[in-house]
Amino acid sequence: MTSRSSFLIVANRLPVDRTVGPDGAAAWRRSPGGLVTAIAPVMQRRRGAWLGWHGAADELLEPFRDDGMNLIPVPLTSEEVELYYEGFSNSTLWPLYHDVVVPPMIEREMWESYRTVNERFAEAAAEVAEKGAVVWVQDYQLQLVPAMLRALRPDLRIGFFLHIPFPPIELFWRLPWRRELVEGLLGADLVGFQLPGGAANFRMLCKRLLGLPYKSNEIFLEDRAVTTQSFPISVDFAEFDTLVREPHIVHRAKEIRVELGDPEHVLLGVDRLDYTKGIGQRLEAFGELLRDGSVTPGEAVFVQIATPSRERVEEYRRLRDDIELQVGRINGQYSVLGAQPIQYFHQSYDREELAALYLAADIMMVTPLRDGMNLVAKEYVSCHHDLQGALVLSEFAGAAAELRSAFLVNPYDVEGVKRQMLAAMEASPHEVARRMRTMRRRVATYDVDRWASEFLTALES
Numbered sequence: 360m361t362s363r364s365s366f367l368i369v370a371n372r373l374p375v376d377r378t379v380g381p382d383g384a385a386a387w388r389r390s391p392g393g394l395v396t397a398i399a400p401v402m403q404r405r406r407g408a409w410l411g412w413h414g415a416a417d418e419l420l421e422p423f424r425d426d427g428m429n430l431i432p433v434p435l436t437s438e439e440v441e442l443y444y445e446g447f448s449n450s451t452l453w454p455l456y457h458d459v460v461v462p463p464m465i466e467r468e469m470w471e472s473y474r475t476v477n478e479r480f481a482e483a484a485a486e487v488a489e490k491g492a493v494v495w496v497q498d499y500q501l502q503l504v505p506a507m508l509r510a511l512r513p514d515l516r517i518g519f520f521l522h523i524p525f526p527p528i529e530l531f532w533r534l535p536w537r538r539e540l541v542e543g544l545l546g547a548d549l550v551g552f553q554l555p556g557g558a559a560n561f562r563m564l565c566k567r568l569l570g571l572p573y574k575s576n577e578i579f580l581e582d583r584a585v586t587t588q589s590f591p592i593s594v595d596f597a598e599f600d601t602l603v604r605e606p607h608i609v610h611r612a613k614e615i616r617v618e619l620g621d622p623e624h625v626l627l628g629v630d631r632l633d634y635t636k637g638i639g640q641r642l643e644a645f646g647e648l649l650r651d652g653s654v655t656p657g658e659a660v661f662v663q664i665a666t667p668s669r670e671r672v673e674e675y676r677r678l679r680d681d682i683e684l685q686v687g688r689i690n691g692q693y694s695v696l697g698a699q700p701i702q703y704f705h706q707s708y709d710r711e712e713l714a715a716l717y718l719a720a721d722i723m724m725v726t727p728l729r730d731g732m733n734l735v736a737k738e739y740v741s742c743h744h745d746l747q748g749a750l751v752l753s754e755f756a757g758a759a760a761e762l763r764s765a766f767l768v769n770p771y772d773v774e775g776v777k778r779q780m781l782a783a784m785e786a787s788p789h790e791v792a793r794r795m796r797t798m799r800r801r802v803a804t805y806d807v808d809r810w811a812s813e814f815l816t817a818l819e820s
């Protein structure tokens with residue numbers, strides 16, 4: 360029997376990953392990432408519980424405690440993983456909400472599965488929430504949960520946060536189930552977005568689709584109002600800032616530069632291997648700089664780290680092939696003995712190695728075609744208390760709204776990206792420091808703690 364909680368997080372995944380120890384016994388390890396870091400302390404303070412899938416299909420697991428959190432596994436069958444998760448979430452909503460960078464799949468059985476799974480999450484939450492509890496639903500996989508949960512438990516205070524962009528009406532309109540999705544979100548008391556633009560798109564949509572009036576932040580339903588507001592997510596600034604001052608990280612950063620052949624410029628990209636991230640665009644720009652002779656192999660090294668992601672989805676497999684072909688071509692054409700211009704890694708790294716890489720890099724390349732926020736940009740800024748390091752940042756990342764002193768680029772404009780890459784390489788230390796200082800001030804004051812507490816204050820007020 361599960362005990363009831365006054366504070367619940369409902370997310371597609373639990374905040375822990377299963378690992379197998381040397382003795383063969385299974386153990387849980389906290390998943391990396393800002394969301395978990397930000398929410399874990401709130402959970403511990405409030406006797407909170409976290410509901411989510413535990414990552415293994417066709418397996419039923421009892422609720423358990425780990426890391427001071429009550430964790431409630433929600434099961435998924437392998438068919439649901441295919442239809443709800445890889446299907447409707449990642450092949451329909453993900454591309455549709457990211458400017459249809461690839462065509463979204465519109466399949467009825469994927470939608471059916473999405474609805475079934477959302478229902479299961481709502482029922483599980485209804486069962487464990489104390490009377491009047493605060494429930495915070497996360498992200499695009501669970502957009503129907505707020506209304507389903509409200510129908511079961513009208514006493515709850517329900518918040519929803521969308522981590523990805525909310526698209527313009529014209530794109531959203533394509534969905535045959537547009538009405539259900541919007542009504543699903545309107546079950547919440549507070550719907551949070553990364554940027555004011557996403558919130559505005561949503562309010563417009565409610566008016567056009569459902570004829571609902573709104574005034575400033577509030578959408579008016581018959582019997583209540585729904586608040587829509589932006590809360591730009593952030594990172595644990597202090598954690599990175601402290602980590603990169605540790606002697607072993609400083610040492611590792613120096614070592615990385617040596618291992619790369621001590622080039623004048625180290626450029627770095629760190630992304631999930633996703634077609635929204637603009638990895639191909641930035642490699643193309645770098646390839647052209649080599650072709651034009653603006654940079655020479657040995658003088659500049661581009662390190663691209665691409666974390667394996669959604670590998671069972673066709674588009675992601677194709678992307679991996681494309682990127683690997685592109686890396687091979689550029690290296691084949693421009694390498695000289697002992698100096699390969701692109702170092703590509705299809706691997707995941709722990710926080711420490713990632714921090715050392717950020718510290719080692721002179722230029723961070725963040726060039727998504729569309730991105731809700733982009734935490735990598737903020738992590739890089741958090742790591743540069745030395746005020747060395749330039750950020751080249753896409754205008755289409757949510758982070759660009761806050762990090763105005765980055766070298767901003769339109770990733771579709773190869774010439775523009777090349778110009779800004781060269782500008783970043785040639786900028787004086789004084790200019791680099793000035794830009795970095797401004798960006799650090801922003802990330803230091805608006806960190807992930809502040810994000811979570813502002814959301815929860817708004818939800819509870």
Ligand code: ADQ
Nearest residue numbers: 522592629630631664666706707708730731732733734735
């Ligand atoms: P993502 O699309 O996953 O997140 P991002 O915000 O950049 O994108 O977060 C990626 C995270 O994974 C970062 O914390 C990064 O350090 C980590 N990471 C990337 N590559 C790694 C590697 N090789 N090894 C280890 N860690 C790696 C979604 C939205 C974003 C939004 C976030 C949070 O798409 O727009 O910023 O959620 O809301």
